[in-house]
Amino acid sequence: MARHPLTELSSQDILTAPSILAADFARLGEDIAAVATAGADMIHVDIMDGHFVPNLSMGPPVVKAVRPVTDAPFDVHLMLTDPGPYIAPFVAAGADHITIHVESNGDLHAILAEIRATGCSAGITLRPGTPAAALLPYLGEVDMVLVMTVEPGFGGQSFMADQVPKIAEIRRQLDALGRPVHLQVDGGLNVETARTVVAAGANVLVAGSSVFRAPEGVAGALAALRAVDQA
Numbered sequence: 001m002a003r004h005p006l007t008e009l010s011s012q013d014i015l016t017a018p019s020i021l022a023a024d025f026a027r028l029g030e031d032i033a034a035v036a037t038a039g040a041d042m043i044h045v046d047i048m049d050g051h052f053v054p055n056l057s058m059g060p061p062v063v064k065a066v067r068p069v070t071d072a073p074f075d076v077h078l079m080l081t082d083p084g085p086y087i088a089p090f091v092a093a094g095a096d097h098i099t100i101h102v103e104s105n106g107d108l109h110a111i112l113a114e115i116r117a118t119g120c121s122a123g124i125t126l127r128p129g130t131p132a133a134a135l136l137p138y139l140g141e142v143d144m145v146l147v148m149t150v151e152p153g154f155g156g157q158s159f160m161a162d163q164v165p166k167i168a169e170i171r172r173q174l175d176a177l178g179r180p181v182h183l184q185v186d187g188g189l190n191v192e193t194a195r196t197v198v199a200a201g202a203n204v205l206v207a208g209s210s211v212f213r214a215p216e217g218v219a220g221a222l223a224a225l226r227a228v229d230q231a
Contacts, residue, residue: 171201
């Protein structure tokens with residue numbers, strides 16, 4: 001299986017990552033195909049275990065089932081208490097990138113190394129209440145940092161503006177490293193809030209409801225997100 005890790009994409013570009021948590025699960029393949037055709041840079045896949053977050057979403061069989069729909073990178077976000085045992089199953093199912101939480105259990109350095117050894121890119125993320133400093137031990141080992149601007153676990157929440165200074169702080173930390181690391185933001189993003197996080201230094205925009213339920217359609221919604229740094 002050919003991998004398309006996020007290292008193939010420029011960290012200088014504004015990239016879109018529609019979250020399939022907001023898609024119609026009765027027609028999931030069709031919704032993924034629609035955003036891929038509309039130019040989505042990656043497909044964001046939220047995995048929840050009902051323990052780390054109070055919700056369940058999907059597992060490797062669903063990822064495997066929709067993998068043939070598009071060649072766009074599958075950006076898999078593991079909201080799991082123990083992500084280690086699930087790396088291999090999601091890689092086998094077709095993940096191109098896997099992000100784990102800094103608050104998760106296990107040897108996170110070893111898990112990040114395992115992800116990258118498979119040919120996938122690796123990411124680290126944190127809950128809104130976790131300080132940016134918690135990421136410092138891992139920044140040299142990841143290809144993307146994800147900042148949550150809602151509490152993880154459910155789609156459709158409102159953007160938490162108090163996380164913007166954290167985005168800017170992490171952007172400064174990444175710039176100091178001198179490595180081309182993507183900075184992704186997820187939670188309550190629309191054109192207005194996306195403009196705010198891009199100004200703070202983010203370049204990857206995860207959007208669910210504002211894309212899949214956009215009155216102007218997915219193509220128009222994605223085009224508007226990609227253009228936020230041009231306004």
